[in-house]
Amino acid sequence: MKVVYISTYVPRECGIGTFTNNLLESAKNIIQEVDIDYEVVAINDAGQLYQYPPEVKFIIQQENQEEYLTASDYINDTANCCVLEHEYGIFGGQSGIYILPLLSRLRIPLVVTLHTVLEKPSYNERAVLTEICKMASSVVVMSNKAIGLLQRVYNVPIEKIIYIPHGVPVFHQQQVAAKEDLNLMNKEILLTFGFIGRNKGIETVIKALPKVISRFPNIRYIVLGKTHPNVLKHSGEEYRAYLENLVDQLSLNKHVLFINEFIDQEGLLSYLSACDIYITPYINEAQITSGTLSYAIGAGAAVLSTPYWHAKELLKDGKGRLFGFKDIDGLSSLLTELLGDPTKLKELRETASYYGQQITWPKVAEKYINIFNSTVNAVHIHTPKKSVELNLEKLPAFSLEHIKRLTNHVGIIQHATYALPNYKEGYCLDDNARALLISLMAYKEYKDPMALSLMPTYLGYIHYMQRTDGKFQNFLSFNNGFLDKIGSEDSFGRAIWALGYLFNTAPCDGYYQLGNEMFFKAVQNFDSLRSIRGIAYTIIGICFYLEYNPNDEGMIERMRNLIQQIINEYNISATERWHWFEPLLAYDNAILPLCLLQSAKFLNDDTIISIGLKTMTFLENIILKNGYLSIVGNQKWYHKDKNISKFGQQPLDVLATVLMFDQAFQLTGQKEYLEKMYISFMWFFGENDLRISLYDYETKGCCDGLENYGVNRNQGAESTLSYLIAYTTVHKTFNNL
Structure with a gap:
């Protein structure tokens, strides 16, 4: 059996490294009795070089994310058991979060020794340690106090926790x-x-x-x-x-x-x-x-x-x-x-x-060896999930609590500082359109009374921001001053999306009449749209309107013209190996195949379906290739023939991906898209590159994204609204099966 330790290591001046060295050397001294070999994956601090002893076979630079992933491949190919010596400060990223992707990729049992267990951890500290303990077969602590804390604060099952005291040298000198x-x-x-x-x-x-x-x-x-x-x-x-x-x-x-x-x-x-x-x-x-x-x-x-x-x-x-x-x-x-x-x-x-x-090191080493043997021989071995279990009962209950927190009598505040509204940033049409959409969805799906009470606020904001020419202004300061003369085409399209959805879901005639008035006031601007995503949002809004009035031939023709603009962009950019509408993957990518697939119900055109499915598959092969969702980050995007930007990943893109797979299932009836929809949705709960949840169980909000340092803990409107719309979409589809 080969055991690989992940730890700092001598000669680095670190107590964790000394601990690991003492434990390993003591275990080696009793190796004649047990057939175990030991190696070390050493964690290097920034800019330092060390002359490591021979047992160090792999080195991770603390802040180099890629080396953690490479190390997981090495460990899987080399060892039968992995031992993590955990202390927050020795691993990279926020609260040592970089260790999570490594551990999640292990295909061998994991034993964790905890050198710090905090009674009052930060959100990230608790999230990181909770995930580590979930992946571990055994969790070793050195005090009984730690056992209680792990159960009470981190929800670690008692059967996983093993007490082994800190080892000490054998003292011979008088x-x-x-x-x-x-x-x-x-x-x-x-x-x-x-x-x-x-x-x-x-x-x-x-x-x-x-x-x-x-x-x-x-x-x-x-x-x-x-x-x-x-x-x-x-x-x-x-x-x-x-x-x-x-x-x-x-x-x-x-x-x-x-x-x-x-x-x-x-x-x-x-x-x-x-x-x-x-x-x-x-x-x-x-x-x-x-x-x-x-x-x-x-x-x-x-x-x-x-x-x-x-x-x-x-x-x-x-x-x-x-x-x-x-x-x-x-x-x-x-x-x-x-x-x-x-x-x-x-x-x-x-x-x-x-x-x-x-408690001398040889006696402590024997206890660890017993754990390694029993862990490797156990029936249950930690392995990464090949697919996500489809179980809605494990999800938290739907809640608009955080949305209400961000909303006042004017509308929803667009940004948050942690879980509190950031009034300095004011309001935007994009988020109030999304907020209207989720309030309509939530009332239809759950009969949520809070959704009904918030709905007129968002509808009123959209009405206030519409100009006489049917276009919209986007940004409003906290003191209700307009911050732009005309909003983006994206914000226009999102408003049309929400207003289109209103036709079939308005809870009273007054809301319907106002929504109808605004929608048709805006129609005159459809043909002048040029932003590919603004067009896509508008197409989705038209599709919802056509579900209410499928015989509006004039609107169908308008939609056909908009679809043709998107197809033209595809024909310009697509190559044999690049099936996409642009020479890069930027933000909200899945919204483009989605609008094609959604329009197929009203446009009898095989070309539209073909391009929709082809571009969906192209995107899927990029963002879902590792068995979990890894969306394109907004740091540098993904330019053709260049590296994919991994961070920051934003909930908006996850929502679009969930909607895309849901629509593919509705169109084709193929259940593989259900699983892909659910896997994508579980990005919010830790099925992502950093293996950590963005949903905050305390605030009922969603964090703003995955950054290279960890989770952006601000919980703005866009993020939480994206989560809630995705949640309701998944809930509705699975309940209707």
């Missing part, structure tokens, strides 16, 4: 010999080690020392470790300088020693063996695992700590003593008590040492 080696004989040694940063609370120990030194003048407090790389990057050595100044102010220069090194294992063991009292004065309780604390226990040190989560759990039953956060006097009292009572000090050390012998 304290006296260690002190001699370090030239610290006849000194009472206090020690804190690990990466240095403000959250470590080292100033608490320094401020506690004067009272203690007055009774025990031979004290030496050693602060062993470099400044944390992230702290160094953003704040430099500001914290270390503060501590050094504090030592000067308190005249403690003879008693406090800073060793600014990332010390090797042998040196660390010497300092731990030599120390009398080990102190972790952290200022925040939310630390689920502390390797430094575990090492101190393993060394048989008397440990004093603030009551952060891991310390409260690890130091119970006499393995150490606790003092309050930033409690200078409490720490002084404890130090004075223990240094003045050798018997108590010896008791603490012996209790800690006994426990430390139970």
